[in-house]
Amino acid sequence: MTDYNERPDSEELSDDERAILSELGESRRKFLGTVSATTFGVLAAQLLAEQEILANYRVPEDAVFAPVAEENAVSVTLNINGTKRALSLDSRVTLLDALREKLGLTGSKKGCDHGQCGSCTVIVDGRRVLSCLTLAATCEGKTVTTIEGLAKGDDLHPMQEAFIKYDGFQCGYCTPGQICSAVAMLDEAKRGQLSYLSENIRGKARAVKLSDDEIRERMSGNLCRCGAYPNIVKAIREVHTGTEVAETWEFVKEGVNDAAV
Amino acid sequence: MRPFKYSKATNAAGAAKAVAGNKNAKFLSGGTNILDLMKEDVARPDELVDINGIASSQIRSTPAGISVGALAKNTDTANHPLVRENYPLLSQAILAGASEQIRNMATNGGNVMQQVRCLYFYDTAVNCNRREPGSGCSAIVGLNRTYAILGWSEHCVAVNPSDMAVALAALDTKVNIQMADGKTRTIPFTELHRLPGDAPHDDKALAHGEMITSFEIPKNKFAANSYYVKVRDRASYSFALVSVAAALELNGKTITTARIALGGVANKPWRAFDAEKFLAGKAATKENFEKAAELELKSARPLEFNEYKIELSKRAIVRALEKAV
Numbered sequence: 251m252t253d254y255n256e257r258p259d260s261e262e263l264s265d266d267e268r269a270i271l272s273e274l275g276e277s278r279r280k281f282l283g284t285v286s287a288t289t290f291g292v293l294a295a296q297l298l299a300e301q302e303i304l305a306n307y308r309v310p311e312d313a314v315f316a317p318v319a320e321e322n323a324v325s326v327t328l329n330i331n332g333t334k335r336a337l338s339l340d341s342r343v344t345l346l347d348a349l350r351e352k353l354g355l356t357g358s359k360k361g362c363d364h365g366q367c368g369s370c371t372v373i374v375d376g377r378r379v380l381s382c383l384t385l386a387a388t389c390e391g392k393t394v395t396t397i398e399g400l401a402k403g404d405d406l407h408p409m410q411e412a413f414i415k416y417d418g419f420q421c422g423y424c425t426p427g428q429i430c431s432a433v434a435m436l437d438e439a440k441r442g443q444l445s446y447l448s449e450n451i452r453g454k455a456r457a458v459k460l461s462d463d464e465i466r467e468r469m470s471g472n473l474c475r476c477g478a479y480p481n482i483v484k485a486i487r488e489v490h491t492g493t494e495v496a497e498t499w500e501f502v503k504e505g506v507n508d509a510a511v
Numbered sequence: 512m513r514p515f516k517y518s519k520a521t522n523a524a525g526a527a528k529a530v531a532g533n534k535n536a537k538f539l540s541g542g543t544n545i546l547d548l549m550k551e552d553v554a555r556p557d558e559l560v561d562i563n564g565i566a567s568s569q570i571r572s573t574p575a576g577i578s579v580g581a582l583a584k585n586t587d588t589a590n591h592p593l594v595r596e597n598y599p600l601l602s603q604a605i606l607a608g609a610s611e612q613i614r615n616m617a618t619n620g621g622n623v624m625q626q627v628r629c630l631y632f633y634d635t636a637v638n639c640n641r642r643e644p645g646s647g648c649s650a651i652v653g654l655n656r657t658y659a660i661l662g663w664s665e666h667c668v669a670v671n672p673s674d675m676a677v678a679l680a681a682l683d684t685k686v687n688i689q690m691a692d693g694k695t696r697t698i699p700f701t702e703l704h705r706l707p708g709d710a711p712h713d714d715k716a717l718a719h720g721e722m723i724t725s726f727e728i729p730k731n732k733f734a735a736n737s738y739y740v741k742v743r744d745r746a747s748y749s750f751a752l753v754s755v756a757a758a759l760e761l762n763g764k765t766i767t768t769a770r771i772a773l774g775g776v777a778n779k780p781w782r783a784f785d786a787e788k789f790l791a792g793k794a795a796t797k798e799n800f801e802k803a804a805e806l807e808l809k810s811a812r813p814l815e816f817n818e819y820k821i822e823l824s825k826r827a828i829v830r831a832l833e834k835a836v
Binding site for chain 2: 365431448451454
């Protein structure tokens, strides 16, 4: 039986094999050299070439796929992260697509695009909403805060700091939505808004002190496929209470947990 | 998503007229359901009339009780002092549904008009009488664990997904409707949703172009003795397998009046009239609650995978009533 892992010696290769390997090696080295020296130059040149081809391409007049102007165009002016932006959009454009595709604010993420995951959560007029189910056309005159608008210059928002401190994410895809949601959620708690877990519904609205169960319930519209929930809850709890949350995990001690393994 | 014309209405009569004038037009309020359906190509309107600018979002007390605007957001309704104090059942039911993001967007009118979440209704590759009348029901022989046990027909076995509607049904709500000809009309909330019969595609009492403007909830003595139970696959952010809105008016330990409605079991919020009638004048005991539940579920017919819902409904009724007391 041949063990391919035990075949390091090129002398055992046939001439053909050696030629292929040599060629591969050379082209790979060439490629790596080019990339390390002029990565951006090469990519930019490619893009420019593509753009040029596209620009010179004439669509036949009878083509059914001829590009058209925005269909059912609507004009919207909104205040995004403190800046007034005027947009002309196809009526179908959601707030999420307007942010990502028209304004270059790609922090808000498109997860499910059906209002089930919460990764597109942004804050509109002080309330967390799903930007994937909000038509941009309905946002005339509204104030939108996205993840890009939470920090003040280089100073991160306390919720952003806390997510980093407690490792409230793994892949990070749901994180902008989680953070926007959490920021608005703590404001809701301050205003005394109810949740499904509220006991005293008939009482007057007053600031709510949130248990971990309450945080989980109020954040249930934001899913995390990596399962960073315990750390997300810790991060939110620290911002909510202003006190540090003790870590509850510890490294496995040698010998102690052997039986369990 | 297919292209559509977008316009903004400034008053209810104008909005109703605009939608009535185009059979492919639809109202747009919170958008949380209609946009989803449009992305899935299940709903195909060529015109959306945005009604968010219409002044129908007030929540105010009236001599008869409370008026809740159709365009008030779910969040604002659940947290309104008048609702919290006098109709906590409504607050509870609203808060049991969706997520805070969606409740911030969704309006009351849109909530009660939302479509079923039947998998086969959403899947345009399969038959569905609701989506394409006469094509057949795929759910009746499909994965129907979460489907109806009451009032279904061979044409449709889907359930109404709203929690809010279950509380509104229990609270003897009336619905004010703007008609396309400029007039208005009022119907009992229990008549807003219809059982599927042979026309599941037409399961609301509103004609095309008619729009809900407000809900009237009469005064009652249930505030201290009401409860909403929701049983679901996840602890939060999930539709009900079974839910129960229970409200009691008590004289000592005797039930003067009972109101019970079930969610997740039929194509409409299921008012448990038989159970209510049985409980009136009886002692508020577990034994009586169990008898009432038994009576109400007598007409239940399970599908292949949802027989569990019958026992679950009975127990949920008992639990809601016990919590209400």
